[in-house]
Amino acid sequence: MNMDHSHENRLLLETVQAFMKAELTPHEAEVDRLGEVPLELGRQIERRAIAAGLYAANMPENVGGGGLSLETKVLMEREYGKTSHALHSWIGRPTELLLACEGDQIERYLLPCVRAEKRELFALTEPEAGSDVMGMKSNARRDGADWILNGSKHFISGPVMPDFAIVFAATGIDETKRGPRKRVTAFFVDVGMTGFTISEGTHCVSYRGYKTFQLHFDNVRLGPGQVLGEEGCGLEMSGKWLTYGRIFVGASCCGKAERLLGLAAEWAASRKQFGQAIGKFQGTGFKLADMATELRAADLLVEDAVRRANAGTLTDADISMVKLYCSEMVNRVADNTVQIYGGMGLMEELPVQRLWRDSRLERIWDGTSEIQRHIISRAILRPLGA
Structure with a gap:
């Protein structure tokens, strides 16, 4: 992302990146082929995430979680967006709705989720x-x-x-x-x-x-x-969860787009046609320029949402702008990456086709693009009486 990272945030990012490299990325192709994460592998990821201090990192320290700030959680979700959702979901981030637990619910539901028991x-x-x-x-x-x-x-x-x-x-x-x-x-x-x-x-x-x-x-x-x-109070509670969930989706889309852009740039620099790297042709080079610009804009939208949330000024329209732009951005980046790769972009031996397929869901879950546009337009028109 574009913001300067504190020393603590850099250490967290290094931990997440090292964990992904060792425990997640090597299994991406197999999981995609099988259509599932083998239970033994999932439990292994779970155990090693606990050992690395990543499990339940989103939850407050007073319930046994990592106590991360919103900014740090966003940075973490951005990194996870670069790899298989099926794999990184085994690094549990219990829903923060559980913090509303009271009395016996704390021992029955909240704490077992933080401890990876449920x-x-x-x-x-x-x-x-x-x-x-x-x-x-x-x-x-x-x-x-x-x-x-x-x-x-x-x-x-x-x-x-x-x-x-x-x-x-x-x-x-x-x-x-x-x-x-x-x-x-x-x-x-x-x-x-x-x-x-x-x-x-x-x-x-x-x-x-x-x-x-x-x-x-x-x-x-x-x-x-x-x-x-x-x-x-269920709708109010679900709304709070969806609010931050949509920011996390936006951050995850940025992470995925960064990985796609890296793959596209490497291919454009090494693949040669007509005696030169295809990245030197405007049809390819301009795609890379647009992809990089859109990724920067998406990252800035996510960072702006974090700042607004911390200042207590975040609105539903702000959140929808993040979800809408970031999810559609990663789809454009994925499609351009396939185009740059040509036929090889659709071959199962390469990760591009998987990232392309995965990107498509982002415009649907946690609120479709159409719903986000409705929320944004409503915020514009309601003050005018429409």
């Missing part, structure tokens, strides 16, 4: 409610002190079968200035509970080896201790 899923998306969160069908109704959960979720992603899911469900209707609005609550649902079934979902051509899960709830009885946070 894995969680963030379960929001449904077959008929992806970007339209208010369209969710999953619901929970009161039954005495308990809740009865029904519904389903899909495209819920994670590296391995989880121990529990943080499930968002409608628990009522609130009247607002814009009309009726579903009240959404977050629940802990443990794998193995009566009525809760979970299975691996469809396989994606992007990030092969990173699993998606389908969750179904048939009259699942949940006690009052399985409500995360307060009843009706």
Whole structure:
């Protein structure tokens, strides 16, 4: 990135880079071919990440995490973006929603995730409610002190079968200035509970080896201790997670674009046609110039978001600009890299085609490009009464 790194940040980056070189990058092609991370390999990454001090580095020190700042977490996610998502996801970064745990929930859910004893899923998306969160069908109704959960979720992603899911469900209707609005609550649902079934979902051509899960709830009885946070505060909680998640996606896209640009530049300098390196032809050289410029702009957007977040002035539109620009930037960089490589860019023996496939998902998950444009345009028009 463009910001000057402190001594501590440089040490962290060196640790992450050394870990990736030794533990992740050598397995990329195999994982892509197999379509999964072998369980033994995943557990090995997990153990060695703990030993290296990288596991749960995003969580505060007072719960046993690394206590990294937002800036440092962004730098770390940027580096992870250069390698397989399926592999680096084994270096657990538990969702910070778990910090809302209270009482017995701390020992039951929060601390086991920080210690790599348990894995969680963030379960929001449904077959008929992806970007339209208010369209969710999953619901929970009161039954005495308990809740009865029904519904389903899909495209819920994670590296391995989880121990529990943080499930968002409608628990009522609130009247607002814009009309009726579903009240959404977050629940802990443990794998193995009566009525809760979970299975691996469809396989994606992007990030092969990173699993998606389908969750179904048939009259699942949940006690009052399985409500995360307060009843009706689920959307606010998920919004905070998605806020920083989209900044991390932007940073990850920048890391991936940097790797692609490096591959493209090396190929353009070494591949010769008509007696000279292809990078000397404007058709190729100008692509490299555009790729480098767009990467710089994307990095600056991420850095600006970090500064705004630290100053307490970050808006939804700011976050959407990061997600929108960075995800579309890495797609352009990936496509140009394939074009520079020509036919070799699509050959399975080289990493370019894998990075190209992986880049495509960035414009979809954590909010599509269309949703980001909607958020940005809404922020422009609402103050004008439109």
